[in-house]
Amino acid sequence: MSIFTRPILEIDLNKLLDNYNYLKTIAPKAVAASVIKDDAYGLGAAEVAAVLHDKGNCKNFFVAYAKEGEKIYPYVKDSNIYVLQGMGEEETLIFNKLKLIPVINSLEQLEFWKKNKIEGVKPAVHIDTGLNRLGLREDEIKQLSKEDISSFSLVMSHLACADVNDHFMNHQQLDEFDRLKKTYFPLLKSSLAASDGIFLEEKFHCDMVRLGAAVYGINTAPYLKSNIKNIIEIKAPIIQIAELKAGDYAGYSATYKASSNRKIAIVSIGYGDGYPRNLSNIGKIFFKMNDHIEHANVIGRVSMDNIICDITNIENLKVGDISYIIDDHYNVDDMGADSQTIGYEILSRFGKNPRFYRKYIK
Amino acid sequence: MSIFTRPILEIDLNKLLDNYNYLKTIAPKAVAASVIKDDAYGLGAAEVAAVLHDKGNCKNFFVAYAKEGEKIYPYVKDSNIYVLQGMGEEETLIFNKLKLIPVINSLEQLEFWKKNKIEGVKPAVHIDTGLNRLGLREDEIKQLSKEDISSFSLVMSHLACADVNDHFMNHQQLDEFDRLKKTYFPLLKSSLAASDGIFLEEKFHCDMVRLGAAVYGINTAPYLKSNIKNIIEIKAPIIQIAELKAGDYAGYSATYKASSNRKIAIVSIGYGDGYPRNLSNIGKIFFKMNDHIEHANVIGRVSMDNIICDITNIENLKVGDISYIIDDHYNVDDMGADSQTIGYEILSRFGKNPRFYRKYIK
Numbered sequence: 001m002s003i004f005t006r007p008i009l010e011i012d013l014n015k016l017l018d019n020y021n022y023l024k025t026i027a028p029k030a031v032a033a034s035v036i037k038d039d040a041y042g043l044g045a046a047e048v049a050a051v052l053h054d055k056g057n058c059k060n061f062f063v064a065y066a067k068e069g070e071k072i073y074p075y076v077k078d079s080n081i082y083v084l085q086g087m088g089e090e091e092t093l094i095f096n097k098l099k100l101i102p103v104i105n106s107l108e109q110l111e112f113w114k115k116n117k118i119e120g121v122k123p124a125v126h127i128d129t130g131l132n133r134l135g136l137r138e139d140e141i142k143q144l145s146k147e148d149i150s151s152f153s154l155v156m157s158h159l160a161c162a163d164v165n166d167h168f169m170n171h172q173q174l175d176e177f178d179r180l181k182k183t184y185f186p187l188l189k190s191s192l193a194a195s196d197g198i199f200l201e202e203k204f205h206c207d208m209v210r211l212g213a214a215v216y217g218i219n220t221a222p223y224l225k226s227n228i229k230n231i232i233e234i235k236a237p238i239i240q241i242a243e244l245k246a247g248d249y250a251g252y253s254a255t256y257k258a259s260s261n262r263k264i265a266i267v268s269i270g271y272g273d274g275y276p277r278n279l280s281n282i283g284k285i286f287f288k289m290n291d292h293i294e295h296a297n298v299i300g301r302v303s304m305d306n307i308i309c310d311i312t313n314i315e316n317l318k319v320g321d322i323s324y325i326i327d328d329h330y331n332v333d334d335m336g337a338d339s340q341t342i343g344y345e346i347l348s349r350f351g352k353n354p355r356f357y358r359k360y361i362k
Numbered sequence: 363m364s365i366f367t368r369p370i371l372e373i374d375l376n377k378l379l380d381n382y383n384y385l386k387t388i389a390p391k392a393v394a395a396s397v398i399k400d401d402a403y404g405l406g407a408a409e410v411a412a413v414l415h416d417k418g419n420c421k422n423f424f425v426a427y428a429k430e431g432e433k434i435y436p437y438v439k440d441s442n443i444y445v446l447q448g449m450g451e452e453e454t455l456i457f458n459k460l461k462l463i464p465v466i467n468s469l470e471q472l473e474f475w476k477k478n479k480i481e482g483v484k485p486a487v488h489i490d491t492g493l494n495r496l497g498l499r500e501d502e503i504k505q506l507s508k509e510d511i512s513s514f515s516l517v518m519s520h521l522a523c524a525d526v527n528d529h530f531m532n533h534q535q536l537d538e539f540d541r542l543k544k545t546y547f548p549l550l551k552s553s554l555a556a557s558d559g560i561f562l563e564e565k566f567h568c569d570m571v572r573l574g575a576a577v578y579g580i581n582t583a584p585y586l587k588s589n590i591k592n593i594i595e596i597k598a599p600i601i602q603i604a605e606l607k608a609g610d611y612a613g614y615s616a617t618y619k620a621s622s623n624r625k626i627a628i629v630s631i632g633y634g635d636g637y638p639r640n641l642s643n644i645g646k647i648f649f650k651m652n653d654h655i656e657h658a659n660v661i662g663r664v665s666m667d668n669i670i671c672d673i674t675n676i677e678n679l680k681v682g683d684i685s686y687i688i689d690d691h692y693n694v695d696d697m698g699a700d701s702q703t704i705g706y707e708i709l710s711r712f713g714k715n716p717r718f719y720r721k722y723i724k
Contacts, residue, residue: 003474005450006427038634038666039716064634064667065368065717085601085630085667088367090719105628106602108681112365132612133668134602134628161615169616239447240468240496250494253523254531266467266496268447272400272426277707304400304706305426305447306495319470344666345639352714354401355427357452 002320007236007269009356011043013051015231019215020056022227027198030205033060035194035212037068037084041344042351043216043232047360050075052215062210066091069100082124082154085134092116103156105134107143122153125185129176129192130169131160141184154208155185162196162204165223170200196220218343219333234326234350236269236285238319241311250308251300256281265296265311267323272304274350275325276339283338285309286324287317293329326350364682369598369631371718373405375413377593381577382418384589389560389567395422397556397574399430399446403706404713405578405594409722412437414577424572428453431462444486444516447496454478465518467496469505484515487547491538491554492531493522503546516570517547524558524566527585532562558582580705581695596688596712598631598647600681603673612670613662618643625674627658629685634666636712637687638701645700647671648686649679655691688712 024032034056040048045063049072052058059079063069069081080101086109087095087102095102096118103124104110113123128135135157136144157177161167177192189207195214197204199221214220217231244250244258267285271277283298285307296309311317326332332343332350339346350356386394396418402410407425411434414420421441425431431443442463448471449457449464457464458480465486466472475485490497497519498506519539523529539554551569557576559566561583576582579593606612606620629647633639645660647669658671673679688694694705694712701708712718 003448003450003470004452005447006429006452041634067368067717085367086365088365088599088601090366090368106681108365109601128604130611131614132604132606132610132626132662133665133670137604160611160613163615167616169611237450239450239471242490242494242499244494248494249492249522249531251522252493253525254529264494271707272403272710277703300494303495304710308495319468341639345633348634348666349711352716354714355429 004237004320005239005268006355006357007234007273007325008359009350010233010235010359010361011047012231013047013360013362015217015229016048016215017051017055019217019228019231020052020058020211023195023198023209023211023214027193027202027205027209029202031060031208032058033062033082033191033208033210034058034215035062035210036072037062037064037212038348039068039071039352041212041216041347042349043347044351044360045072046075051362053079060208062212066094066100069098070094073098087113087116101153104136104152106136107140110148122151124154124156125152127155127157127177127180129157129173129180131158131173133158138180141180144184149185149188152185152188154191155181155188156191158194159192159197159204162193162200163220163222165200165221170197170204174204199224199226213344216347217331218347230328230331232326232332232347233324234269235322235324236267238265238317238321238323239268240266241317241319242266249300251280252303253301256300262310263312264299265309265317265323267307267309268305269325270303270305270307273353273355274346275302275307276335276341276346276349277302278339283307284330286327286330287314287321288324296323366599366682367601367630368717368719369596369635369687370684370721371712372595372597372721372723373409374593375409375722375724377579377591378410378577379413379417381579381590381593382414382420382573385557385560385571385573385576389555389564389571391564392567393422393570394420395424395444395553395570395572396420396577397424397572398434399424399426399574400710401430401433401714403574403578403709404711405709406713406722407434408437413724415441422570424574428456428462431460432456435460449475449478463515466498466514468498469502472510484513486516486518487514489517489519489539489542491519491535491542493520493535495520500542503542506546511547511550514547514550516553517543517550518553520556521554521559521566524555524562525582525584527562527583532566536566561586561588575706578709579693580709592690592693594688594694594709595686596631597684597686598629600627600679600683600685601630602628603679603681604628611662613642614665615663618662624672626661627671627673627679627685629669629671630667631687632665632667632669635715635717637664637669638697638703638708638711639664640701641697645669646692648689648692649676649683650686658685
């Protein structure tokens with residue numbers, strides 16, 4: 001018998017690279033930049049950047065903060081590192097030292113940039129085309145000088161609804177982007193599509209696509225069958241097996257009451273590891289048997305370190321056996337749907353937890 | 363004008379110590395152990411352990427995994443470090459090196475312990491009294507030998523419903539704990555109450571209370587007015603201010619449509635930082651004005667790095683101004699309620715995010 005206690009996160013960097021290479025075939029004419037903000041959605045920005053750079057030949061990376069850029073810099077020294085949230089006072093030193101490229105999101109950020117310019121760095125300019133999040137609006141774009149415009153290296157925008165292929169906003173935003181670009185930035189390279197927009201028509205691709213979520217295995221085009229691969233497995237050991245008698249409660253606040261005698265497994269993962277607490281009495285885990293997969297329902301509340309699962313109908317399980325929490329058969333998108341969110345948030349939550357025994361496959 | 367981009371997490375270690383000392387007055391006869399698993403609910407196990415040890419005179423700490431014990435060991439070398447999930451193969455070396463104390467949760471873990479005993483270490487034994495999570499059941503306790511029992515240093519159990527003072531399970535579990543202890547472990551020290559159970563009657567206190575959540579500012583006794591203090595502030599800067607015209611959409615999937623002209627602020631925090639995505643179109647943030655507090659609603663989807671907030675009715679805000687996400691006026695319990703979970707999960711999610719500019723007040 002094996003006795004383990006910690007949950008395991010396996011990240012398959014080969015599959016990650018497969019996803020990146022596959023996405024490049026969808027937008028073959030565009031430069032394929034990688035988005036590795038949020039520590040590569042929790043999967044480890046350094047490891048991910050290194051493989052995309054060394055094996056994927058990626059030379060353009062997007063992070064949210066300079067501090068994130070600092071983390072990947074040693075692995076991608078000859079590349080452009082764009083910082084999406086722009087340059088703030090608390091990170092100016094890092095920008096300078098590593099020649100990171102700020103994205104200018106507002107006139108205030110432009111003003112700050114002009115006072116703190118970095119020699120040899122040409123910022124990207126972010127314009128809003130309908131998402132109404134970050135980016136200059138047209139009345140602000142009109143205030144840019146010729147010098148401002150010629151100081152930029154890239155004009156970019158962001159689509160709001162690109163995961164729905166026939167959403168009216170997609171073409172509305174594309175038309176607006178084309179119009180603003182032609183009117184104000186005719187000479188700049190441009191970028192509009194992220195992992196979702198890339199699956200729309202070719203005209204969305206522009207000069208550069210920004211590939212994030214789909215590289216990490218998230219299905220960003222649910223309306224078609226894409227070749228995106230799940231790249232992670234999350235596993236957790238059974239650390240105890242016990243019986244419930246009919247009428248027994250299980251878990252905090254006694255939200256589960258056994259209607260008959262049950263066999264339960266206590267599995268070593270909980271919301272402290274990123275397992276969503278709103279999967280209390282809803283979640284399911286999996287066991288890989290010789291020739292088939294069995295599933296067990298989470299019963300009672302998810303607690304910080306453990307979940308309780310009903311294994312009444314699964315034979316031959318013992319303490320030390322490994323359950324699957326996320327795998328090809330139940331991926332982050334599936335868990336996202338069950339917990340009323342999206343795969344992005346699921347991945348971001350699991351990925352950052354230091355308690356996992358973390359393995360990279362490469 | 364100040365231009366910042368990163369969100370800020372401030373952790374007040376003085377207030378944390380106040381909470382610990384206050385809780386000690388509730389259970390003055392019991393040893394006050396500290397629960398700092400999950401990186402002290404994300405707040406930094408090393409910093410938290412150091413202050414509780416040095417200024418709170420705490421000598422007993424509970425973690426979930428040996429790896430977590432390793433992190434605090436340098437700060438609490440003369441203390442007992444109990445490992446709640448027990449000893450697994452992957453962590454045996456750490457147990458040995460630091461003489462960590464495993465909690466024995468099952469007969470399988472006992473068997474493993476007996477093969478891998480550490481000289482001078484006496485494990486705790488965990489018994490189940492109705493939570494039906496980890497812990498020996500009575501039929502298993504009966505299989506313990508006298509030698510097994512005399513090798514333990516502590517018998518512990520865990521309450522299921524102690525945040526509700528008149529829940530029938532509280533006394534049922536206490537009676538069961540007393541019976542099992544008297545029958546099988548009459549000579550052992552005992553521990554039953556955590557941060558919630560401590561607020562029940564004195565007989566729940568036993569020899570040791572295990573203080574976690576309430577030390578971190580979570581209200582574990584919502585039925586009474588306790589003196590627990592919120593210990594964190596989460597703040598995030600406005601990085602852009604813009605206008606919406608009536609009919610404009612905001613955020614991914616166009617879930618928000620402006621019914622009139624609005625002024626919006628893009629604030630630099632998102633689900634990548636732990637802000638719950640299910641607060642899309644629901645959340646609120648706060649601004650501290652000279653003599654009052656203004657609140658602004660989150661509109662549209664929460665994205666990974668940003669939220670969009672309606673600031674139409676707040677005058678004089680500008681880029682660089684700091685919004686409050688969590689503070690005394692809207693704490694983790696309040697956000698937990700709004701996002702259909704508990705303060706524990708909120709804290710655990712925010713705390714572990716490396717993107718925060720993190721400050722300790724001490």
